Amino acid sequence: xxxxxxxxxxxxxxxxxxxxxxxxxxxxxxxxxxxxxxxxxxxxxxxxxxxxxxxxxxxxxxxxxxxxxxxxxxxxxxxxxxxxxxxxxxxxxxxxxxxxxxxxxxxxxxxxxxxxxxxxxxxxxxxxxxxxxxxxxxxxxxxxxxxxxxxxxxxxxxxxxxxxxxxxxxxxxxxxxxxxxxxxxxxxxxxxxxxxxxxxxxxxxxxxxxxxxxxxxxxxxxxxxxxxxxxxxxxxxxxxxxxxxxxxxxxxxxxxxxxxxxxxxxxxxxxxxxxxxxxxxxxxxxxxxxxxxxxxxxxxxxxxxxxxxxxxxxxxxxxxxxxxxxxxxxxxxxxxxxxxxxxxxxxxxxxxxxxxxxxxxxxxxxxxxxxxxxxxxxxxxxxxxxxxxxxxxxxxxxxxxxxxxxxxxxxxxxxxxxxxxxxxxxxxxxxxxxxxxxxx
Amino acid sequence: xxxxxxxxxxxxxxxxxxxxxxxxxxxxxxxxxxxxxxxxxxxxxxxxxxxxxxxxxxxxxxxxxxxxxxxxxxxxxxxxxxxxxxxxxxxxxxxxxxxxxxxxxxxxxxxxxxxxxxxxxxxxxxxxxxxxxxxxxxxxxxxxxxxxxxxxxxxxxxxxxxxxxxxxxxxxxxxxxxxxxxxxxxxxxxxxxxxxxxxxxxxxxxxxxxxxxxxxxxxxxxxxxxxxxxxxxxxxxxxxxxxxxxxxxxxxxxxxxxxxxxxxxxxxxxxxxxxxxxxxxxxxxxxxxxxxxxxxxxxxxxxxxxxxxxxxxxxxxxxxxxxxxxxxxxxxxxxxxxxxxxxxxxxxxxxxxxxxxxxxxxxxxxxxxxxxxxxxxxxxxxxxxxxxxxxxxxxxxxxxxxxxxxxxxxxxxxxxxxxxxxxxxxxxxxxxxxxxxxxxxxxxxxxxxxxxxxxxxxxxxxxxxxxxxxxxxxxxxxxxxxxx
Numbered sequence: 015x016x017x018x019x020x021x022x023x024x025x026x027x028x029x030x031x032x033x034x035x036x037x038x039x040x041x042x043x044x045x046x047x048x049x050x051x052x053x054x055x056x057x058x059x060x061x062x063x064x065x066x067x068x069x070x071x072x073x074x075x076x077x078x079x080x081x082x083x084x085x086x087x088x089x090x091x092x093x094x095x096x097x098x099x100x101x102x103x104x105x106x107x108x109x110x111x112x113x114x115x116x117x118x119x120x121x122x123x124x125x126x127x128x129x130x131x132x133x134x135x136x137x138x139x140x141x142x143x144x145x146x147x148x149x150x151x152x153x154x155x156x157x158x159x160x161x162x163x164x165x166x167x168x169x170x171x172x173x174x175x176x177x178x179x180x181x182x183x184x185x186x187x188x189x190x191x192x193x194x195x196x197x198x199x200x201x202x203x204x205x206x207x208x209x210x211x212x213x214x215x216x217x218x219x220x221x222x223x224x225x226x227x228x229x230x231x232x233x234x235x236x237x238x239x240x241x242x243x244x245x246x247x248x249x250x251x252x253x254x255x256x257x258x259x260x261x262x263x264x265x266x267x268x269x270x271x272x273x274x275x276x277x278x279x280x281x282x283x284x285x286x287x288x289x290x291x292x293x294x295x296x297x298x299x300x301x302x303x304x305x306x307x308x309x310x311x312x313x314x315x316x317x318x319x320x321x322x323x324x325x326x327x328x329x330x331x332x333x334x335x336x337x338x339x340x341x342x343x344x345x346x347x348x349x350x351x352x353x354x355x356x357x358x359x360x361x362x363x364x365x366x367x368x369x370x371x372x373x374x375x376x377x378x379x380x381x382x383x384x385x386x387x388x389x390x391x392x393x394x395x396x397x398x399x400x401x402x403x404x405x406x407x408x409x410x411x412x413x414x415x416x417x418x419x420x421x422x423x424x425x426x427x428x429x430x431x432x433x434x435x436x437x438x439x440x441x442x443x444x445x446x447x448x449x450x451x452x453x454x
Numbered sequence: 455x456x457x458x459x460x461x462x463x464x465x466x467x468x469x470x471x472x473x474x475x476x477x478x479x480x481x482x483x484x485x486x487x488x489x490x491x492x493x494x495x496x497x498x499x500x501x502x503x504x505x506x507x508x509x510x511x512x513x514x515x516x517x518x519x520x521x522x523x524x525x526x527x528x529x530x531x532x533x534x535x536x537x538x539x540x541x542x543x544x545x546x547x548x549x550x551x552x553x554x555x556x557x558x559x560x561x562x563x564x565x566x567x568x569x570x571x572x573x574x575x576x577x578x579x580x581x582x583x584x585x586x587x588x589x590x591x592x593x594x595x596x597x598x599x600x601x602x603x604x605x606x607x608x609x610x611x612x613x614x615x616x617x618x619x620x621x622x623x624x625x626x627x628x629x630x631x632x633x634x635x636x637x638x639x640x641x642x643x644x645x646x647x648x649x650x651x652x653x654x655x656x657x658x659x660x661x662x663x664x665x666x667x668x669x670x671x672x673x674x675x676x677x678x679x680x681x682x683x684x685x686x687x688x689x690x691x692x693x694x695x696x697x698x699x700x701x702x703x704x705x706x707x708x709x710x711x712x713x714x715x716x717x718x719x720x721x722x723x724x725x726x727x728x729x730x731x732x733x734x735x736x737x738x739x740x741x742x743x744x745x746x747x748x749x750x751x752x753x754x755x756x757x758x759x760x761x762x763x764x765x766x767x768x769x770x771x772x773x774x775x776x777x778x779x780x781x782x783x784x785x786x787x788x789x790x791x792x793x794x795x796x797x798x799x800x801x802x803x804x805x806x807x808x809x810x811x812x813x814x815x816x817x818x819x820x821x822x823x824x825x826x827x828x829x830x831x832x833x834x835x836x837x838x839x840x841x842x843x844x845x846x847x848x849x850x851x852x853x854x855x856x857x858x859x860x861x862x863x864x865x866x867x868x869x870x871x872x873x874x875x876x877x878x879x880x881x882x883x884x885x886x887x888x889x890x891x892x893x894x895x896x897x898x899x900x901x902x903x904x905x906x907x908x909x910x911x912x913x914x915x916x917x918x919x920x921x922x923x924x925x926x927x928x929x930x931x932x933x934x935x936x937x938x
Contacts, residue, residue: 363869388867
């Protein structure tokens with residue numbers, strides 16, 4: 015057994031674990047018990063040291079519910095977005111602030127706890143079937159503590175126009191909390207939907223979010239997935255998205271990382287049938303002493319599948335970012351197209367970027383490419399702006415914003431795009447001036 | 455090269471097998487297999503080494519004992535029994551010191567003749583100085599006098615230990631420390647011979663230097679050590695070639711190459727590696743586990759690696775540059791070809807430490823049939839490496855649906871004025887290009903060969919002319935039958 019994880023084991027004892035899923039929780043805990051937290055000697059964790067999470071001894075038992083005012087929460091929703099809302103406060107479902115009913119026909123949305131009680135037969139076929147507890151100790155830890163999270167099921171041939179917004183708010187008082195949100199998204203044949211996961215921290219709250227989202231897309235299903243991470247600057251965030259894709263299905267993933275002291279995002283797409291497609295877009299902006307690690311992996315398991323990936327990073331202060339994008343083309347998976355790009359802007363001499371785009375290819379009829387760049391703002395562009403009487407700071411901010419906006423502008427949902435643009439501008443110096451320039 | 459010529463070549467080459475697979479029957483002095491402090495002492499004694507070197511070897515050996523085989527690569531290596539290898543083998547007739555090349559055993563000269571490395575007159579015409587290493591020892595070094603006139607030292611490593619101990623002591627292990635990695639530590643403990651080059655201040659080496667390595671005896675490993683020192687403002691171009699007989703067993707080759715470039719010095723190091731790759735079923739072949747590293751120690755120094763890797767059952771090597779001085783330049787040009795069951799895990803490391811340092815990486819990989827190939831590279835920009843610049847391009851070409859090509863580039867940047875670009879592509883030969891050639895009446899096989907040669911052009915143009923021609927031929931041989 016590994017050391018330094020005893021408090022997770024004792025917290026597990028206090029968990030209500032007497033339902034049909036208890037055995038799965040126990041075996042996941044055993045996996046975690048065996049592996050403990052990953053260390054830097056593992057290739058997957060080479061650049062990310064999770065010892066601070068281990069040291070902080072976060073408690074997974076939430077005994078003192080905190081209250082938040084309705085207007086406080088409303089301020090955190092996407093303005094002008096007509097959506098179905100699920101609100102979780104410190105990892106616990108807050109029904110009173112959520113806005114689910116009335117549900118459209120063919121759509122099921124429930125808190126995981128309720129779903130476990132109600133939809134045993136359905137969940138037994140899906141829950142923890144896509145995320146492998148052996149792939150990461152954090153996934154195992156999450157599985158051991160499955161209680162809260164969103165369960166979303168769209169029936170075949172149903173197109174849900176309203177996006178589903180899952181809001182995870184953290185505002186701790188008292189002992190620092192660990193939450194283990196677990197989401198399950200099941201999209202039926204020819205069905206379509208959009209899911210937004212928003213992680214927001216209150217003030218300087220100190221906590222640990224360990225989220226896992228499993229998605230399964232049946233034939234010709236379309237899922238747009240947004241993850242917007244704005245944890246507090248004292249928070250730790252580990253997030254996993256695992257998607258299994260069937261024939262002609264289409265997954266569009268947007269991952270925006272703005273907050274957090276130590277953040278690790280894993281996205282894993284499994285293209286398990288012909289015609290499956292995945293698009294992965296990501297943006298990370300880091301400052302101060304933030305550490306943000308983005309790992310993505312695409313498995314091209316069958317012929318005629320394609321993946322496109324575009325990640326961009328803007329690093330400032332003493333921050334550090336890590337990018338690792340892996341594309342695996344399996345044996346006999348011919349006629350593959352996979353393209354990947356990672357561009358980084360280093361704005362400070364104390365910032366560090368470690369990037370590694372990887373290609374592992376076991377078939378020959380493929381078109382694969384990847385690129386990675388590390389650089390700074392273009393001097394010529396700066397000169398152009400300055401020669402037009404724009405001061406240096408504003409010019410720099412403007413160009414930085416333009417670098418980020420190349421990704422943000424690809425977001426289809428207007429209200430989200432707009433809010434993100436404002437958020438990014440807000441992080442740059444001379445924000446008000448840039449707002450004038452970028453006025454829509 | 456004209457088109458007709460090229461076409462004929464291809465037809466020949468496709469039918470060709472490993473042409474250097476013969477064995478020279480020569481009496482050898484080979485120590486019994488096994489590795490222990492006694493073996494190391496014996497090697498050291500046979501080579502009449504000073505005590506400090508023996509101590510250095512033993513220290514490396516003791517450290518090696520604490521290390522484990524590296525297993526992080528994409529390679530599938532059968533376990534190696536280090537006790538079954540003989541660590542020293544020398545042609546017997548060479549016991550007495552040779553005064554001139556005429557005294558070299560004619561059988562040995564014949565061997566090199568067969569390999570296309572005539573050590574005598576032809577060399578005078580070609581104007582390349584050659585050091586030939588046969589199993590564990592250097593058998594002949596040509597053009598010594600002419601080089602000595604220029605002040606250049608070019609000799610076997612054993613000779614350097616005797617004649618120039620101060621230089622050896624100063625630089626040995628200063629680029630690749632004895633405990634650097636598993637195979638470097640093994641080499642440090644048991645290395646037998648290799649080449650030593652010293653170019654004095656301000657000297658431009660009057661001719662290309664070349665070492666030819668040959669593994670001949672069975673059951674032996676070859677552990678050579680090359681040390682090249684380019685003093686201030688000097689310039690040297692060095693070539694290395696390797697072959698081995700065809701055998702069913704796997705033989706280990708674990709070499710270490712250290713390059714030191716002082717202020718304003720330039721070193722160009724080219725390798726054409728054609729160790730026996732094993733047969734088409736993957737039986738036999740050389741395990742080529744090599745540590746190569748260059749240190750741009752002074753400002754404005756430049757080190758350039760060019761490699762053509764066509765042989766070996768397994769290749770594990772990452773020729774690297776440490777760009778310590780300001781304005782230093784590192785280059786890496788590589789063509790790696792793997793066919794049948796060959797495996798290669800190769801690439802480079804560019805460590806930018808000084809200001810305004812620049813590096814270029816061009817890597818071309820060709821994988822055919824069941825071969826697996828990986829590019830593994832590191833570009834590291836340290837905190838003080840202002841204005842560092844790197845450009846990396848690595849492309850893989852796949853031939854056959856069972857082969858694999860993988861890319862693992864690590865980029866670590868800690869300086870905001872650095873510019874790093876990495877680009878990689880993997881594809882098979884495009885149908886459009888093939889169609890274009892076929893439409894103009896070029897046979898498919900020839901078309902493929904043309905496209906492959908074009909794919910490698912950027913690297914071949916870095917090689918000296920004779921080697922570029924040889925490299926193109928090798929490419930054809932290695933890919934024999936894989937095309938079409």
